[in-house]
Amino acid sequence: MNRRTLLASAALALGLAGTAIAQDKTKVGFIFVGPVGDGGWTYEHNQGRLAVEEHFGDAVETVFQESVPEGADSERAMTQMALGGADIIFTTSFGYMDPTINVASKFPNVKFEHATGYKRADNVSTYSARFYEGRAIQGHIAGKMTKTNKIGYIASFPIPEVIRGINSAYLHAKKVNPDVEFSVVWAYTWFDPAKEADAANALIEQGADVILQHTDSTAPQAAAEKAGNVITFGQASDMGEYAPLPRVSSIIDDWAPYYIARVQAVKDGTWESTDTWDGIGPGMVGIGEISDAVPAEVKAEALAMKDAIASGEYHPFTGPIKKQDGSDWLAEGETADDGTLAGMDFYVEGLTGDIPN
């Protein structure tokens, strides 16, 4: 009992010490899966970091480590950051989920924020964006614009976030173009420009004239541009340097408001473990400008869909929807619940191929 009291008071003292430092200068850490110059996913997280710096000025100090491999190595990077006095650490890739939980249990006074995962603890929050809302709009434009009716999809890893994106894009492409077919290539990487370019080329050579990507670099954009007559969408970042063609629109992740709010919560001492999943409405997911290469009426429809999703009037997963095996998933008018979406591990009816395990 004595020992326990001692430990508790020690923890309390540590906690107080932690707050004292926090009042002084909050140290904010970021773990990135790719380089900050990837032009996509990590680039936008780094923009969020810079926004935190700008917003708080001297009141914060940010540190980051880039190109941290998912897995054991990331645990080392997080531990180092926590030992280095970070008050809050954002770990920005799905594969950091278990490492984040492990490290967080060793540093109860450090707040952790894990992007796109589903495991939480008292000092671990999760946050993600409803990218599938943007994918619905992409699917609509892709279905309308494809001439070969073949749409190529460069997927990264078979995790719910990626599967949601494929399903959402497919449902909305199919809705406007019943003949559309999806070819999904699993690249098993978030960032490998050469491999992403090869994957794009393989899809283009087999007749795809729309390339959707869920990998982080702009390489597929360059491949599409080289091939000509192929359209693409910016992923995670605007990738506007490839507009108006091949890039006709994009999904933009805007993490800055969230990062600023969470750092503010740490400073105020009001930080709590939460689960945030925001979409187009709150502005976490942005739709990059739809270029003039898209016919005006398609653009108008896409924008209307964007508004409907933002206002909550339309949910991209609205029944009737069947699963790939033909079983019923959503009845007429029913919308998907967040639990199913968060753990999505099945294709919807019409998609071919299997999801690798």
Add this chain to the structure above:
Amino acid sequence: MDFGTINPILLVASLMVSATPILLAAIGELVTEKSGVLNLGVEGMMITGAVVGFAVAVNTGSPLLGFAAAALASALLSLSFGFLTQYLLSNQVATGLGLTLVGLGLSSLIGKPYEGMKAPSLADLHIPVLGDIPVIGPMLFQHDIMVYVSIAMIAAVWAVLKFTRAGLILRAVGESHDAAHALGYKVVHIRMMAIAFGGACSGLGGAYLSLVRVPQWTEGMTAGAGWIALAIVVFASWKPWRVLIGAYLFGGVTVLQLNLQAAGTSLPVEYLSMSPYLITILVLVVISARGYHGAPASLGRAFHASH
């Protein structure tokens, strides 16, 4: 299995393109290792070549100048490795790893202003007569010049190592630097030249990535290609033509698995994705099971005339 939508002509053509960066880097590293130096900095030299080649090509509008500059820059970088390991006798493994880190950092520094820019493209050659042969023409004879340069490089390295006095000296230095020294050959000079050649080739390989294969500059874009090049040298048991086979095999399997996926084959993609690595490991096992692996006897050992 349905190969229906895979066009074998395009498949072979794209595997040649896909293999060229690692082919160039591997043949350079082979020469370096033949002289008895293990340079693990291939990744760093490649990415330096990628960024310098890209920057010069963008600024001058000439991809060929880009390649030349890439070769030069990476050769210079490799000479810093040479200076440390050959004159200051630092540990080759540690210095090589350091070179990779330096290259990665340096390239992201140089490359910042070039993110999102487009490079002038290297035109595909249409070789007369050969290029017009149906099937084989578009498969093999309608590539850009660097694809042929890389193959010519293999032939040249093979011929020099096998038939010339210079090749013999290089091999002597790699097999026994003490004996070569006793015969009056300048071991350190020869090794420095081999290191610079290896650097130049890695630079060309990197520039091929940023100027032709991807083509753009993105930080960290080599994504491990340098390590694969190192593995291919071992895979090839230090023989030039086997480097060609190894690189094409690796490039081929990578491209094939992506194509099979795009064609919607029922093969599980996990196996397809790991197949290039599995094949490499398999070949390495076969090679070492045979006992003789052909590594230069002085590989990785430091040399000083006083020893």
